[in-house]
Amino acid sequence: MNGTTTTSLPRRSFGETMRADVWWTQPLLVFIGLSIFIIYSTWAAFQSENYFSGNYISPFYSPEIFGDSPHSWLGRKPTWWPGWLLFSPALLVLWAPAGFRVTCYYYRGAYYKAFWADPPACTVGEPRKSYWGERSFPLIMQNVHRYFLYLALVFLIILSIDVWKALWFSDGFGIGIGTIVLAINVVLLSGYTFGCHSLRHLAGGFLDQFSRSPACYRAYTCVTCFNQRHMLWAWLSLFWVGFADLYVRLCAMGIWHDFRIV
Amino acid sequence: MTATFKIWRGDAKGGEFRDYTTEVAEGMVVLDAVHDIQRTQAPDLACRWNCKAGKCGSCSAEVNGIPKLMCMTRLSELPLERPVTVEPMKAFPILKDLVTEVSWNFRVKKQIKPFKPRPPDAPDGTWRMQQDDIDRVQEFRKCIECFLCQDVCHVLRDHQMHEKFIGPRFLIHVAALEMHPLDTEDRIEELRNTQGIGYCNITKCCTKVCPESIQITDNGIIPLKERVVDNFYDPLGWIWKGLKKLLTH
Numbered sequence: 001m002n003g004t005t006t007t008s009l010p011r012r013s014f015g016e017t018m019r020a021d022v023w024w025t026q027p028l029l030v031f032i033g034l035s036i037f038i039i040y041s042t043w044a045a046f047q048s049e050n051y052f053s054g055n056y057i058s059p060f061y062s063p064e065i066f067g068d069s070p071h072s073w074l075g076r077k078p079t080w081w082p083g084w085l086l087f088s089p090a091l092l093v094l095w096a097p098a099g100f101r102v103t104c105y106y107y108r109g110a111y112y113k114a115f116w117a118d119p120p121a122c123t124v125g126e127p128r129k130s131y132w133g134e135r136s137f138p139l140i141m142q143n144v145h146r147y148f149l150y151l152a153l154v155f156l157i158i159l160s161i162d163v164w165k166a167l168w169f170s171d172g173f174g175i176g177i178g179t180i181v182l183a184i185n186v187v188l189l190s191g192y193t194f195g196c197h198s199l200r201h202l203a204g205g206f207l208d209q210f211s212r213s214p215a216c217y218r219a220y221t222c223v224t225c226f227n228q229r230h231m232l233w234a235w236l237s238l239f240w241v242g243f244a245d246l247y248v249r250l251c252a253m254g255i256w257h258d259f260r261i262v
Numbered sequence: 263m264t265a266t267f268k269i270w271r272g273d274a275k276g277g278e279f280r281d282y283t284t285e286v287a288e289g290m291v292v293l294d295a296v297h298d299i300q301r302t303q304a305p306d307l308a309c310r311w312n313c314k315a316g317k318c319g320s321c322s323a324e325v326n327g328i329p330k331l332m333c334m335t336r337l338s339e340l341p342l343e344r345p346v347t348v349e350p351m352k353a354f355p356i357l358k359d360l361v362t363e364v365s366w367n368f369r370v371k372k373q374i375k376p377f378k379p380r381p382p383d384a385p386d387g388t389w390r391m392q393q394d395d396i397d398r399v400q401e402f403r404k405c406i407e408c409f410l411c412q413d414v415c416h417v418l419r420d421h422q423m424h425e426k427f428i429g430p431r432f433l434i435h436v437a438a439l440e441m442h443p444l445d446t447e448d449r450i451e452e453l454r455n456t457q458g459i460g461y462c463n464i465t466k467c468c469t470k471v472c473p474e475s476i477q478i479t480d481n482g483i484i485p486l487k488e489r490v491v492d493n494f495y496d497p498l499g500w501i502w503k504g505l506k507k508l509l510t511h
Contacts, residue, residue, distance in 0.1 A: 018327030122467035135460030
């Protein structure tokens with residue numbers, strides 16, 4: 001864009017900066033937080049056991065398309081499933097919410113900094129000289145985000161049905177701690193999904209004249225409201241979905257005992 | 263009370279940081295201290311400034327490594343027990359000391375398709391707009407062109423991709439035009455192909471340094487990225503639009 005030589009002060013090396021504050025705190029916290037979640041969720045997804053406890057099912061395993069629990073939609077693992085291929089009900093579904101988070105605009109900015117140091121923090125020197133951005137493969141694939149959004153919306157419905165099922169125990173209607181844990185999970189995931197930048201665009205952001213589509217404008221305003229706290233919703237929902245799995249898992253293992261409130 | 267300022271002195275050929283100690287008082291901003299140093303110790307210190315009120319965007323520099331307007335950076339917000347570093351912006355060529363050559367920005371601006379309104383709504387040649395329609399772009403009009411966002415953007419600052427990327431300031435300018443309720447021009451193809459919106463990797467550094475608190479990333483760049491997706495990466499959207507067109511005709 002309009003050739004001007006822009007050599008100024010020498011390029012700074014990795015981590016070099018004149019910043020006097022503790023700039024590395026935020027990327028470090030993001031790195032630790034996301035690493036813990038990735039390690040735990042991967043471990044949990046491969047367990048293929050202790051993912052349900054009575055009427056509760058872990059959100060990592062829902063919807064259970066094939067599986068051994070009474071929550072399974074299509075019964076046990078299919079006979080045609082190749083023997084050499086590892087099977088877990090979570091692996092059939094977890095790619096969708098994972099894809100939604102990986103391509104999320106907030107997480108992208110966060111993990112480019114924390115995991116790829118691109119840049120490590122604002123005005124801090126980078127480790128690489130080359131830069132492709134999101135223009136070429138593989139990062140051009142981030143543009144698929146809205147498709148993962150569509151799937152995430154379907155998952156919200158399924159997880160809401162799980163909460164409904166969590167209200168019905170073998171002796172009838174009731175509310176347990178597990179019911180509340182799963183309900184909070186849906187609330188937090190909804191807050192995160194309804195604040196999605198792609199949803200904001202699809203709800204009305206694509207318009208130049210809001211006044212011609214008042215319904216779209218109302219939807220846009222509503223999504224904008226959630227979007228302003230998108231980072232907060234992202235972290236709260238990430239933590240809670242992991243905790244919901246842990247709760248159900250520990251109940252299934254008999255380590256924790258679900259307390260019935262009603 | 264005194265404070266030490268480590269100010270970068272030099273030109274395009276090279277330079278160094280020099281220490282200046284000066285008296286500071288309550289209510290002072292970095293620009294006041296720089297002016298004091300200029301007046302008492304370094305009359306040849308070059309520094310661009312104008313309004314001293316955070317509205318002209320002239321006194322952009324890096325204070326303790328963070329792009330800031332010197333006139334809006336209070337000394338009471340800085341740790342004065344250590345020397346305060348003051349440097350020129352990194353994304354642009356240095357002219358002298360704290361003054362950089364920012365004309366690249368104006369040349370980029372000229373290449374953006376200008377405002378092209380629809381035909382007037384009334385016989386007297388005027389238009390009618392709803393406040394709801396114009397609210398969104400009014401935020402972008404707050405820009406004072408201080409170029410701090412261009413300076414902090416690592417694509418320009420570290421990777422020097424001025425040939426391929428127009429930077430956050432001009433993405434906001436494009437957003438102001440593209441989302442304007444009267445505008446009829448289409449800038450999406452250039453945005454993707456020559457203006458390099460795909461180089462933005464959403465670090466939000468531009469938003470953090472904006473003295474006008476414009477939500478550059480969330481309200482400007484990401485919505486533009488979504489419009490690029492509409493045009494280039496969303497086959498389902500194309501089918502949906504085609505069906506809608508078919509049904510309305």
